[in-house]
Each structure stands twice: as structure tokens, then as C-alpha cells.
Amino acid sequence: MHASPFTPIGSWRANGQAPAFEPEALLAAVARVREPSHVVREEKAGRLGVAFAGEFVPGSGANGAGYPLMATLPALYPEWLGDRSFLETHRVRFPYVSGAMANGIATSALVIAMAQAGMLGFFGAAGLSIDRIERALDEIEAALGRGGPPWGSNLIHSPNEPDLEEAVVDLYLRRGVRRVCASAFMSLTPAVVRYAISGLTAGPSGAVRRHNYVFAKISRPEVARRFLSPAPPEILRALLAQGRINAPEAELAARVPLAEDVTVEADSGGHTDNRPLTALFPTIVNLRDELVARHAYERPIRVGAAGGLGTPTAVAAAFSLGASYVLTGTVNQAAVESGLSAEGKRMLAQAGIADVMMAPAADMFELGVKVQVLKRGTMFAVRAQRLYDLYVRHESLESLGAEERAKIEAEILRAPAEEVWAETQRFFEVRDPREAARAERDPKHRMALVFRWYLGKSSRWAIAGDPDRCLDYQIWCGPAMGAFNAWTAGSFLAVPENRTIVQIARNLLEGAAVVTRAQQLRSYGVAVPPPAFDFRPRPLA
Numbered sequence: 001m002h003a004s005p006f007t008p009i010g011s012w013r014a015n016g017q018a019p020a021f022e023p024e025a026l027l028a029a030v031a032r033v034r035e036p037s038h039v040v041r042e043e044k045a046g047r048l049g050v051a052f053a054g055e056f057v058p059g060s061g062a063n064g065a066g067y068p069l070m071a072t073l074p075a076l077y078p079e080w081l082g083d084r085s086f087l088e089t090h091r092v093r094f095p096y097v098s099g100a101m102a103n104g105i106a107t108s109a110l111v112i113a114m115a116q117a118g119m120l121g122f123f124g125a126a127g128l129s130i131d132r133i134e135r136a137l138d139e140i141e142a143a144l145g146r147g148g149p150p151w152g153s154n155l156i157h158s159p160n161e162p163d164l165e166e167a168v169v170d171l172y173l174r175r176g177v178r179r180v181c182a183s184a185f186m187s188l189t190p191a192v193v194r195y196a197i198s199g200l201t202a203g204p205s206g207a208v209r210r211h212n213y214v215f216a217k218i219s220r221p222e223v224a225r226r227f228l229s230p231a232p233p234e235i236l237r238a239l240l241a242q243g244r245i246n247a248p249e250a251e252l253a254a255r256v257p258l259a260e261d262v263t264v265e266a267d268s269g270g271h272t273d274n275r276p277l278t279a280l281f282p283t284i285v286n287l288r289d290e291l292v293a294r295h296a297y298e299r300p301i302r303v304g305a306a307g308g309l310g311t312p313t314a315v316a317a318a319f320s321l322g323a324s325y326v327l328t329g330t331v332n333q334a335a336v337e338s339g340l341s342a343e344g345k346r347m348l349a350q351a352g353i354a355d356v357m358m359a360p361a362a363d364m365f366e367l368g369v370k371v372q373v374l375k376r377g378t379m380f381a382v383r384a385q386r387l388y389d390l391y392v393r394h395e396s397l398e399s400l401g402a403e404e405r406a407k408i409e410a411e412i413l414r415a416p417a418e419e420v421w422a423e424t425q426r427f428f429e430v431r432d433p434r435e436a437a438r439a440e441r442d443p444k445h446r447m448a449l450v451f452r453w454y455l456g457k458s459s460r461w462a463i464a465g466d467p468d469r470c471l472d473y474q475i476w477c478g479p480a481m482g483a484f485n486a487w488t489a490g491s492f493l494a495v496p497e498n499r500t501i502v503q504i505a506r507n508l509l510e511g512a513a514v515v516t517r518a519q520q521l522r523s524y525g526v527a528v529p530p531p532a533f534d535f536r537p538r539p540l541a
């Protein structure tokens with residue numbers, strides 16, 4: 001082993017934070033397990049690290065403890081776990097993002113708390129009206145100020161409502177929202193291209209400067225390829241012809257990828273392809289490397305990891321896969337600042353690792369798309385699947401048969417189908433009259449809209465905490481929740497009031513640094529005992 005000099009990198013160590021490992025515990029534990037690898041503590045100029053020592057020679061050794069120094073490991077900070085360019089580009093302290101959660105479950109309060117703690121949070125704009133989104137932008141801006149700490153909002157692909165997607169982009173450009181998380185895209189739309197390209201300029205050195213950042217959330221290589229490539233020329237030409245971007249922007253667009261941050265999403269809550277991170281992440285990194293080389297981009301593209309991250313070990317694993325940053329979702333829904341009802345959070349706190357299942361999605365119901373939801377304590381998944389099966393087998397509500405229809409009216413809709421249709425029709429006449437007209441003509445579509453009424457309402461009941469509809473709560477949830485509950489059991493984070501978004505994030509990060517440090521020691525041949533990998537949640541300042 002060679003002595004590795006402590007190389008200061010950056011200014012974080014100057015901020016007076018305690019380093020992220022527990023030297024006393026580690027010292028005692030390692031010394032007990034394997035004497036020759038006795039570990040001593042190095043404390044120089046306020047830095048704290050762990051050093052290995054070789055065989056005991058009384059009176060010798062640089063530290064005077066009788067152990068010749070063989071190697072040192074400097075202190076490790078959570079700030080260093082990811083890609084430094086992520087911190088610099090987005091002006092955050094930690095390589096940690098809280099993902100958007102639809103219908104305002106990722107509230108403005110959640111985004112504000114994240115920003116104030118030096119992390120990036122995305123507002124859950126999906127499913128909300130333009131007015132409601134704008135209200136949230138007002139709240140965030142009032143708390144953080146213009147030019148304050150960075151934050152973002154969601155741009156969700158709306159295949160059924162392209163006008164809405166355009167209107168959201170108009171709003172974001174008008175209000176100067178500089179970071180969006182682009183999700184549910186299968187192919188690129190003019191709206192997302194317009195957002196990414198607007199404001200591109202050439203800097204004094206000729207390098208392309210970006211005004212708006214797209215965080216593309218992907219779980220498939222073919223979608224990743226689109227975001228990792230420059231904007232398609234045909235879309236740029238159309239936007240230019242419509243005067244929606246200018247000529248320099250269109251020209252500079254050929255030199256940059258659409259997204260410089262790509263979040264690889266493994267098995268997660270909500271929309272998911274249920275892929276394991278260990279299979280998906282390296283695949284996307286290879287693709288990124290191929291496209292960076294092909295297009296000779298001027299800047300690196302960062303790849304973040306999401307899906308299944310609910311424990312320090314999982315976060316450490318994501319960083320050791322090479323993640324530039326990590327993004328969490330499910331565990332944040334249990335946070336104090338989340339928009340989910342107290343009853344919904346209580347149900348989440350009971351979840352074990354297997355208490356999730358795939359259920360039909362409200363937005364792409366007819367296509368058979370599914371989302372991962374909480375199974376324990378709610379009948380939603382089973383009931384929604386029953387509605388989907390009926391939709392596939394029947395051509396209209398009328399053809400369901402009196403008995404079947406009576407059952408779903410009594411057990412699921414709790415209202416006559418005609419009444420539900422009347423309410424749905426009124427909704428679509430305002431929101432999208434084309435849908436209402438199509439349903440008038442097409443009885444199968446009418447049935448789909450009636451069933452989607454239940455799927456849409458079930459999320460609202462969970463958010464509002466409707467006591468009469470507990471058994472119908474639709475709560476998006478991935479296996480990370482069960483892992484988080486098992487990790488936090490008996491700790492201060494098991495108490496719902498203590499589960500603030502920042503304590504969740506800081507504990508995951510701090511724990512990931514501890515686990516990483518223990519693994520570093522192990523990789524140097526130290527017989528590191530299991531407790532060194534076990535980080536218990538604690539209030540972190």
C-alpha cells in the first residue's frame with residue numbers, strides 16, 4: 001500500500017462540517033477484528049481521516065503509536081460523492097435531487113426547503129392547471145427570490161394534450177424557470193425542444209452557453225439517445241419558421257445535446273419499466289460515451305441515478321456505479337412537506353418492501369400503461385385492474401351486463417355510471433371539448449373516460465385524505481419505501497413529524513458517505529466489520 005497524500009479538493013472542507021464517518025466506532029471495531037491492520041486516526045490541520053498502520057513496533061511510527069503508517073484515507077464528505085460539475089453548474093452543495101411528484105405532491109414548500117439546504121427540488125406540476133402551477137412559481141420565487149438558490153419544475157409529456165405542454169413551456173419561459181425535469185417523453189416534441197434551445201448563446205470563447213437546463217428522465221436507451229443528441233433539425237426548422245426560436249439559437253443547437261443531465265430511472269414509484277439500476281445505468285453511460293464522442297460536445301453530460309433509492313447503502317451503490325447525482329421520489333412522499341394527506345403518509349409508513357404492485361395508469365389507461373403503487377392498506381390496484389380488464393373485454397358500458405355493471409357501480413364507482421359520465425363530460429367540456437365529443441361518438445371511449453374518472457379521483461382522495469375513500473387511495477410508491485421504513489425503524493426518522501425532506505436527504509447522503517468510506521477501507525484489505533456499514537438515522541444540522 002502506498003501512502004496517499006491528502007489532496008484538498010475544493011472549499012467544502014472549509015465549511016466547518018464534521019466529516020462523514022465515525023472514526024471512533026471504526027477504530028475500535030477494526031482494531032478488534034484484525035490487529036495488524038490497526039487503524040489510527042489522522043488529525044492534521046483540522047482534517048480528519050483514517051490511516052492504516054502495519055505491524056506493531058513499539059516506539060516507532062510517524063504517529064508515535066508504534067504502528068508504521070502504510071496508507072491514509074482522507075475524510076470524505078457527502079458533497080464529494082457525485083460529479084463536481086453538477087454542483088458547479090447547478091450551484092448546489094449536494095449532488096442530490098428530489099424528483100417531481102404529480103398533482104403538487106412535490107409542493108412549493110418542499111422545493112423551497114431543498115433549495116435552502118443546497119439541493120435541487122422539482123415542483124410536481126404534472127396534472128395541475130396553468131394557474132395552479134403559476135401560483136406555485138410565485139410561492140417559490142417569493143421565498144427564494146430571483147437569482148436565489150436554484151430549483152426546478154416538471155415538464156411532463158402530455159400526448160393527449162399537446163396544447164397544455166406548449167402552455168407549460170410558455171409559462172416556464174415567461175417566468176424564467178431555468179430547470180425542468182422532462183418526463184414521460186417517448187419522442188421529442190417541439191415544446192421540449194423549444195425550452196431547451198431558448199436562450200442558447202455563444203460565449204466570448206465561442207463555447208455555447210445554455211440558459212435553460214433539461215433534466216431528462218429516462219428508463220430506455222432509445223429515449224435517452226434522443227435527449228443525448230442535438231435537437232432534430234426538422235423540429236428546429238419548424239420552430240425557426242414559426243419565429244419561436246431565433247437563427248443563432250437554431251445554429252448553436254447543433255453543437256449541444258438537448259439535455260446535459262440525464263436521470264436514469266430504475267424500478268421506481270409511479271411510471272416505471274421496473275429495470276434494475278445495475279443493468280440500466282451502465283447501459284446508458286455507454287450510450288452517453290458513444291454520443292459524446294460522436295458529436296464531440298464541448299462539455300460533459302452528467303448521468304444521474306433514480307429508482308429504488310431509500311437507504312444509504314443504495315445511494316452509495318448509485319454513486320459507485322458512477323452516478324453524477326442521485327434523485328429520490330417515493331421516500332419524499334412521506335416527508336412533512338409532501339402534499340400527500342397525513343393518512344396517506346401513515347399508510348406509506350407501514351409499507352414493507354413487497355407492498356407495491358403495478359396498476360393501470362390514469363393518463364395512458366387505454367394503452368395498458370401501468371404505474372407502481374402502494375398495495376398495502378388500499379384496494380386501488382386491484383379495483384383499477386378490474387376496470388382495465390373490463391375495458392379490454394367490452395365495447396361499451398352498456399355491454400358490460402347488468403350484474404357486472406351493478407357491481408362496479410356499488411363497489412368501485414359508488415355511483416351510477418351515468419352520473420359519473422355526466423360529471424366527466426362537464427369536466428372535459430371545459431378542459432378538452434374534443435375528448436367529450438369523441439366520447440359522444442365512441443361508446444368504448446366513453447367507458448374509458450368513466451373508468452379513468454375513478455383512476456383520477458383515487459389520487460385526489462389520497463392527497464385530500466378523504467376518510468370515506470381510504471380503501472381507494474392511489475399512492476404511487478416503489479420498493480424504496482419499504483427499504484426506507486426498515487432502515488429508519490426505531491430511529492428518529494420513524495416518527496412522521498421528523499421526516500422532513502432535508503433530514504431524509506441529509507441522512508441518506510451522510511450514510512452513503514459512511515458506507516463508501518467503509519467500503520474504501522475494505523478494498524484496501526482491512527477486515528471491516530458489518531457495523532461499519534450500518535449508518536443509523538440521526539438529526540443532522
Ligand SMILES: Cc1cc2nc3c(=O)[nH]c(=O)nc-3n(C[C@H](O)[C@H](O)[C@H](O)COP(=O)(O)O)c2cc1C
Pocket residue numbers: 098099100101102103105124125126154156181182183184217265267268269270271306307308309327328329330331333475476477478479480
Ligand atoms: C407520488 C409520486 C409521484 C410522481 N410524479 C412524478 C411526476 O409527476 N413527474 C415525474 O417526472 N416523476 C414523477 N415521479 C417519479 C419521481 O420523480 C422519481 O423519479 C421516482 O420516484 C424515483 O424513484 P423512487 O420512487 O424509487 O425513489 C413520481 C413519483 C412518486 C412516488
